[in-house]
Amino acid sequence: xxxxxxxxxTLPQEVSYPELLAATHDLEALAESPASGVRAFQFxxxxxxxxxxxxxxxxxxxxxxxxxxxxxxxxxxxxxEVEGPAAxxxxxxxxxxxxxxxxxxxxxxxxxxxxxKTFLGGEGRLPFDSPLCAVRSRGWNSYLPVPFNRSxxxxxxxxxxxxxxxxRTFSEGTVLPSFSENLLIEHEVAIAKTNQALxxxxxxxxxxxxxxxxxxxxxxxxxxxxxxxxxxxxDIEIISDFKKSELPDLLRTLRLQIGDLxxxxxxxxxxxxxxxxxxxxxxxxxxxxxxxxxxxxFVCRFxxxxxxxxxxxxxxxxxxxxxxxxxxxxxxxxxxEAPPLRFRAGWKRVPNLKTRPMSDLNVLKAExxxxxxxxxxxxxxxxxxxxxxxxxxxxxxGESFPSIFGTGTEDYxxxxxxxxxxxxxxxxxxxxxxxxxxxxxxxxxxxxxxDSIPFQETFNFDLEVWHxxxxxxxxxxxxxxxxxxxTGSSFSELPPLNQRLPAPLPEADFHRVVxxxxxxxxxxxxxxxGQIGPQEMSAYGDMWSNSxxxxxxxxxxxxxxxxxxxxxxxxxxxxxxxxxxxxxxxIVRFFLDGRPVGDLVDLYAPxxxxxxxxxxxxxxxxxxxxxxxxxxxxxxPQSTGGGVxxxxxxxxxxxxxxP
Numbered sequence: 001x002x003x004x005x006x007x008x009x010t011l012p013q014e015v016s017y018p019e020l021l022a023a024t025h026d027l028e029a030l031a032e033s034p035a036s037g038v039r040a041f042q043f044x045x046x047x048x049x050x051x052x053x054x055x056x057x058x059x060x061x062x063x064x065x066x067x068x069x070x071x072x073x074x075x076x077x078x079x080x081e082v083e084g085p086a087a088x089x090x091x092x093x094x095x096x097x098x099x100x101x102x103x104x105x106x107x108x109x110x111x112x113x114x115x116x117k118t119f120l121g122g123e124g125r126l127p128f129d130s131p132l133c134a135v136r137s138r139g140w141n142s143y144l145p146v147p148f149n150r151s152x153x154x155x156x157x158x159x160x161x162x163x164x165x166x167x168r169t170f171s172e173g174t175v176l177p178s179f180s181e182n183l184l185i186e187h188e189v190a191i192a193k194t195n196q197a198l199x200x201x202x203x204x205x206x207x208x209x210x211x212x213x214x215x216x217x218x219x220x221x222x223x224x225x226x227x228x229x230x231x232x233x234x235d236i237e238i239i240s241d242f243k244k245s246e247l248p249d250l251l252r253t254l255r256l257q258i259g260d261l262x263x264x265x266x267x268x269x270x271x272x273x274x275x276x277x278x279x280x281x282x283x284x285x286x287x288x289x290x291x292x293x294x295x296x297x298f299v300c301r302f303x304x305x306x307x308x309x310x311x312x313x314x315x316x317x318x319x320x321x322x323x324x325x326x327x328x329x330x331x332x333x334x335x336x337e338a339p340p341l342r343f344r345a346g347w348k349r350v351p352n353l354k355t356r357p358m359s360d361l362n363v364l365k366a367e368x369x370x371x372x373x374x375x376x377x378x379x380x381x382x383x384x385x386x387x388x389x390x391x392x393x394x395x396x397x398g399e400s401f402p403s404i405f406g407t408g409t410e411d412y413x414x415x416x417x418x419x420x421x422x423x424x425x426x427x428x429x430x431x432x433x434x435x436x437x438x439x440x441x442x443x444x445x446x447x448x449x450x451d452s453i454p455f456q457e458t459f460n461f462d463l464e465v466w467h468x469x470x471x472x473x474x475x476x477x478x479x480x481x482x483x484x485x486x487t488g489s490s491f492s493e494l495p496p497l498n499q500r501l502p503a504p505l506p507e508a509d510f511h512r513v514v515x516x517x518x519x520x521x522x523x524x525x526x527x528x529x530g531q532i533g534p535q536e537m538s539a540y541g542d543m544w545s546n547s548x549x550x551x552x553x554x555x556x557x558x559x560x561x562x563x564x565x566x567x568x569x570x571x572x573x574x575x576x577x578x579x580x581x582x583x584x585x586x587i588v589r590f591f592l593d594g595r596p597v598g599d600l601v602d603l604y605a606p607x608x609x610x611x612x613x614x615x616x617x618x619x620x621x622x623x624x625x626x627x628x629x630x631x632x633x634x635x636x637p638q639s640t641g642g643g644v645x646x647x648x649x650x651x652x653x654x655x656x657x658x659p
Contacts, residue, residue, distance in 0.1 A: 014175040017183055018190040020087060020145040023450040024132070025197045025288060025426070028230075028303050031340035031482055033369045034454030035171050039396070040089075041403040043080040043165040045069065046391060050405065054360075061358040061464060063389055065407035066095075067160045076101060076155035080165045085174045088146035088154070089451035090166035094416035096120050096140045098158030104179050105150040112181045116156060119144075127184040127191050131198050136423040137415035137430060144184070144191075145450065147176035162407055162416070166451045198426040201288050201301060204232045209328040212239070215254065215316040221324055224261060225310040228339075229332040234312070236298045240323045243568050247273075248280035252500045253318045258343075261309030265486050269493070270347040271500055272314060274478045276300060277445040279378045280502035283431035284523070285424040289374070289447050289480075292431075294523075302373070302480065304343040307335050317497045341370060341482035346491030349476040349500065356470040360393065360462035363477050365490035368397070368455045370483035374447040375461070377409075380474035382506035384437030384547075386418040387473060390464030397457045404453070409463065413444045421533045435520060436536055436547035440505050447480075474503050510538070510547045513578070516650035517565050519550040525627060526562035530555030530644070537580070537649075543610035549580055549647045552630070556644055557586075560631040565651055570623040572656040575616040577628070580647030581605035584640045590616055591629035603646055604636035610649065618656055 023029065047062035054060045070078040080088070084105070096116035104111040120140035122133035133142045146152070154165065170176065177183055184191070213221040225231070242250060251273025258268035273279050276298045277290040284294045291299035304310070310330075316322050350361060363375055372394075381387045388409030393402040406412050410419070414428040420435050420442075427447050434440025453459070459481070467473065483489070494500065520534035535551035537544040552561055567573070575597065577590065585603035589596065598616035605611075628651065635643025 015147075015170070017145070017147070017177045017187045020147055020176075020450075021187070021190050021194040023145075024143055024194060025201065025449065027289060027301055027449070030371055030373055030449070030452055031303055031305050031343065033338070033341055033484070034371055034456065036456060038169055038171060038454050039403070040166065040168045040451060040453040042167070042405070043070075044405060044407050045161060045163050046405045046407050051401070053401065057358070061466060063466065065391070066162050069159065072159070073155065076157060077159040078153060078155050079161075079163060080152065080154040080167070082167055083151050084148045085170040085172075085176050086148060086152070086167055087170075087176065088152070088165060089143065089168050090164070091120060091142045092164040092411060092414060093120055093140045094138065094162040094411065096161070098156055101155045101157075102146065102179060103153040103155070104148045111179065114181070116158070126188040129191070129195055131425050132191065132195055134425065136425055136428065137419035137421045138417045139410070139415035139419075141414050143427065143450065146179045148179055149176050162411065164407060164411060168451060198288055203235070204329055206232055206329045206331040209326070209330065211328075212323070212325045214321045214323045215314045216321045217316055217319050220257075220313040220315045223312045223326065223328065225306070225330060226261070227309065227332055228307040228335050229305075229310075229330055231304040231306065231310055231328060231330045233299070233301045233329045235327045237296055237325045238322060239325050240321070244282070244566060247282045248502045250322070251279065251281065252502060253316060253497060254322060255315040255317055255494060257313045257315065258304065259311060260306065261311050263311070264308070265342070267304070267342050268345040269491065270345050270478055271494070272298075274347050274376065274378070274476065275345055277376045277429065277478070278431040278443045279376070279476060280441065283443055285429050285431040287424060287429050287445065287447060288426035288449065290445065302343050305335060305340040306342075307339050307485075339485070342485055343480070344483050344489065345478060345480050346489060347476070347478045347494065348491065349474070349495065351474045351499070351503065353465060353473045353475055355465055355467035355473060359465050361465050361475060362490060363461040363463050364459065364479040364481065366455070366459045366481055366483055367487040367489070368457045368459065368484070370455055370459060370481055370487065372448060372453040372455070372459055372461065372479075372481045374445065374480045376443070376445040376478040377413075377463075378476040379442045380503055380506075381438050381440065381442065382471055382473070383469060384439045385468050386438055387467045388418065388438075389468070390466035393462045393464070394453065395458075395460040396453065396455045409466075413446050434505070435534060436510065436538065439508070511542050511545060513545040513650060513652065516545050516578075516652050518546045518548070518650050519563065519648040520546070520548050522550070522651070523564040524561065525564050526560070527552075528561075529559040532561055535647070540608045541610070544580070545578065545650045549649045551645070551647050553645045555632055557632055557634065560629050563628045563630070563651075564625050565628060565653075566625055567621045567623055567653070569655065570621065572618050572620050572658060574618050574654040574656055576613040576652040576654070577616060578613045578649035578652070579603060579611040580608065580649060581611040582608045582645065582647065584643065585645050585647065586632045586639060586643030587634035587636065588646050589631050589633045591631065592616065592619060593627050594629070600633065602636050604639045604643065606638075613652065
């Protein structure tokens with residue numbers, strides 16, 4: 001354990017600003033049992049009609065979650081007011097504007113006033129640098145700690161805001177630095193080091209287990225450790241041959257179970273892929289505690305203390321075998337008379353979930369003492385419309401009204417405005433959104449680290465099911481938390497395999513080219529300049545496959561993007577690319593794995609139109625990931641805006657007979 005940082009969560013003491021920053025990435029501290037009186041709660045703009053409680057269902061699911069605050073003072077809107085010692089751990093907004101005023105420790109005048117967009121979104125410079133401050137899929141997030149000793153009042157000059165402000169308290173007598181602009185300037189080096197630690201967490205240098213094995217229907221693959229200690233990380237790779245199309249079913253067929261050697265206390269019981277934070281299938285992403293690497297590794301960095309031995313088992317609940325290669329970092333340690341909490345994870349799926357009447361879906365009920373550290377959500381939406389207006393409602397230690405009441409599902413996960421753009425950051429992830437719009441599967445995760453939620457007796461996390469349409473959906477949820485040995489939760493045995501396998505995509509009500517690799521779903525390996533992201537194209541007609549394209553804009557001549565695409569069966573393939581033409585699009589050239597292919601393509605047209613497919617020729621492709629480069633090389637004289645844009649609908653790979 002990391003001594004001083006563990007005390008940060010428990011005993012009263014003097015805590016420095018660098019130590020508060022370190023809490024954003026100190027995973028070991030999460031296993032410490034929370035001290036009595038230490039709390040986490042949230043101020044937000046939730047619809048105040050919901051204060052009527054669950055007995056009034058119309059009020060309980062009210063959705064006007066904008067422009068609500070504690071009160072007004074002159075021309076300022078009071079967003080949060082709280083006594084210390086405490087710290088703000090997270091501020092989120094969908095529409096930041098105006099100025100934030102921080103009144104610290106009883107000051108009659110603001111200790112600091114700063115534009116809200118600057119504080120939340122970062123400016124690519126210290127102290128507002130990524131990933132502590134960043135915009136993720138239109139959601140503005142700041143994880144910069146805002147500490148205070150006696151009190152904080154946070155006001156805004158703009159009142160029509162969506163916002164969430166997370167706060168955590170410290171034990172009475174704890175001395176914190178008082179927040180100010182000078183405090184941030186003084187600790188810019190520590191902020192820069194924290195950002196680097198969040199981006200590149202690495203693996204703790206401890207003892208390692210290296211093991212290769214197989215899971216079969218007849219028996220699990222098992223890794224055992226004797227005695228007591230802590231497993232700090234695991235890195236698992238599936239080394240069996242499989243097709244990418246088989247992964248969604250395979251990762252639900254495999255079942256991960258972790259507990260003590262005797263099987264008396266099972267801490268983790270999840271489908272293999274869901275445990276690592278993204279589903280269905282393999283969605284490459286990187287966060288601080290969990291990761292699915294581009295080369296196929298499943299990584300967990302949540303520490304797992306054990307006192308009666310440690311056993312990790314992977315079961316295969318179908319005929320066949322799956323081979324694994326694993327590295328695991330651990331350290332034998334004496335955990336003492338008051339051992340740390342156990343890491344826990346559970347999973348549930350709710351198929352055919354009706355969106356009317358509106359309801360609350362339980363994510364986790366757990367017994368204390370413990371600490372909630374995150375959850376993942378996979379949703380299957382049969383239409384393009386928005387499914388995620390639902391607020392999070394978190395009740396701690398028997399509260400009659402939730403101390404954390406949110407403003408929307410995407411707000412909880414740190415993005416905004418139903419944005420389908422993918423993102424991966426240390427604390428939150430949207431690793432999949434099929435589209436167009438929000439059709440198909442969406443996979444999300446959020447990790448509570450410095451903003452973990454401690455509880456002494458009970459924890460109850462409900463999430464509203466709030467879709468704009470009356471239909472049926474499919475929800476699957478993974479929860480991660482720390483709990484005392486042999487404490488209970490709402491999770492039971494996993495359902496049988498046929499109830500775990502992911503449902504197929506619903507029949508689409510839009511045009512989709514069979515076999516197309518949709519450009520908006522391909523991995524973007526490089527963008528030398530400009531902005532790139534998915535664009536909904538239904539406003540221009542029904543010619544675009546999946547009703548969307550990848551839109552590259554604000555680029556320049558000679559700049560390029562590189563898209564990765566997989567080949568599963570080696571051999572000759574005819575390569576076709578479907579493109580868009582528009583008044584402000586340029587002339588492009590294509591490269592396959594660095595070599596020119598096809599002819600120059602002029603994407604200018606007086607109106608936005610689908611340009612059809614362009615044949616890039618036949619190439620012999622090996623079974624691996626390949627790179628398609630799109631380079632802007634010129635502009636039609638009639639093109640507006642310099643011709644520094646391009647749009648790509650899909651890539652089509654047709655197998656050809658070998659010569």
